[in-house]
Amino acid sequence: MRGTTALPGTPCNAPRIGDPPVHRLEIRLPDEVPFATGTFDDIGPMARADFPHRHTFYEIVHVTAGSGTHAVDLDRYSLRPPHLGVILPGQVHWWEGVRGLEGNLVLFTPEFLVDHPGDQELLRGLGERPWIGLDAAAQARTSGLMAELAEEYGHGAAGFAGVLRSLLHILLVRTARLPGLLPAPGPQGRAAAGLAEEFTRLVADAAGDAPTVRECAERLGVTPGHLAEAVRAATGRPPAALLREARTREAQRLLISTELTIRQVAARVGFTDPAYFCRFFRRETGRSPGDFRKHHDLRAPSIEPRPEPF
Template identity: 65%
Template sequence: MRSTTVPPGTPCPAPRAGEPPLHRLEIAGPDAPPFAAGSFDEMGPLSRADLPHRHTFYEIVHVTAGSGTHVVDLARWPVRPARLAVILPGQIHCWEDQRGLDGTLALFTEDFLVDHPGDHRLLRRLAATCWFDLDAEDDLRTGRLMADLAAEHRQRTPGYETVLRALLHVLVVRTVRLAGTAEETGPDREAGPAEAAGRPPVLAEAFARLTARPETAAWSVRECAERLGVTPGHLTQAVRAATGRSPGRLLIEARVYRAQRLLAHTDLPVGQVAARVGITDPAYFCRFFRRETGISPGDWRKHHSGHHQSIEAPGARA
């Protein structure tokens, strides 16, 4: 997964014309760990970017000063001290109307979680909430952890990679406690396909991760089941048991959500948006989109694509 990192100063173009830029993590050299930490100023101007963009890496942000609005996919979050945010690879986000924004960021790719692979799952659950308010004690403890991460990354004394991974794991687990989901912290690993097949909640989560990938936009339930190593019937049973909904319905929702993001954050024509979500007929896409959202793609874009307008989906939970 070294394609998730680049040398300093490498341009970050959009992988496909019309889509938001994809930022890769800048590292000092081929042997450097895929991790960076420091203040907004130390991380550079892209850390406060006001144009929609995506990352190949995770980002944890501890805000200690300033104000503004953080737009993540289709939700808007007020920015103020003391708050902590978790942003996943691939999420479209930007900062609006930021004034005096400051704090510490930790940036890292999936490769960096090798010592604690279960943290992938925890980070995804944290990203569902995205922003967390910190009381005075939590703010102080989080600030110390973030400062230690930044110092270890800056000084790079012997053994610093091991220390960074340990500190990051502590930060993730403590943030999970803030979210009130401490029961999700174990076991500290991710299940393989065979084990996932025998545990409906784990299989359902693997299915959710799969459908979040852009390249799976046009996949069927059968194709997803084959990728996960189970039968379509078993996948349907497991997903319904864990979520109360069928995998077919979740695939439709994932397709609609990706279309909403593209309409809100890009200038792609509606026909190209349709193609990006696996629908070759633009007219059918318009009917499909209206059926699922109650509004046409054009009207959605008109209401949601303005830089200072709300882009939160009607009825969506922030």
């Protein structure tokens, strides 16, 4: 996603009528870095938003106290602090029934990671485990890094943006080292991961445009075979499977977080034939779109006129 920052007060509506609201990262001045950190109270009411929405930025949430539930896409996580949460751009999330919520948030755009492009790979891996329990040692390290980020951000001294990127990099690397999270890739794995990272970013940015593997390879300047080899080496899966997964995930997000009809959801994710979309969705998830929606009933009212249901 691009155009991820805005000055305070700039309207930020859904990119297409009927989609979940999309929030951008507000920055205090036009020349400031696209980064913010603070407590839930510092960030404001949207830090505890109880309705489905997306971000154009990354959000790292360090929950130190409180109860309730946090929903990310199709999963709900009961709060048992301390936790570290990672929400990726484009994911639909919200809070449910939270009480006494305390902790710190770190918000930043993909562009902020210019000094450490490999951090996007770490973030995607961590985003697959969006709520990470912290033992006493990990909690102490995380709290220390969060405090340093807040102090550096608050002072804004010369060179602070570079220090923030370095501290963020340390936070991500140390989190990825926690048991059961990410393995460390070798040199060839890092090369393949770089191309796979570009492919994944292209798929995420394309959203409902539904590009083919060949189209992705052309945009990335490689052959389809080389792309397939790199993506399989980095992820263990062929790119076509990741493209299908991305379309399915986007359809699931729209089904659970909007009142768009199934026909409209199909169109959003690149299907001109709703019947074919229903067959695709059932093949990928084991359920029809209608049955899937029945089991996830938290939806934001759509402002798009609804035609007759499909």
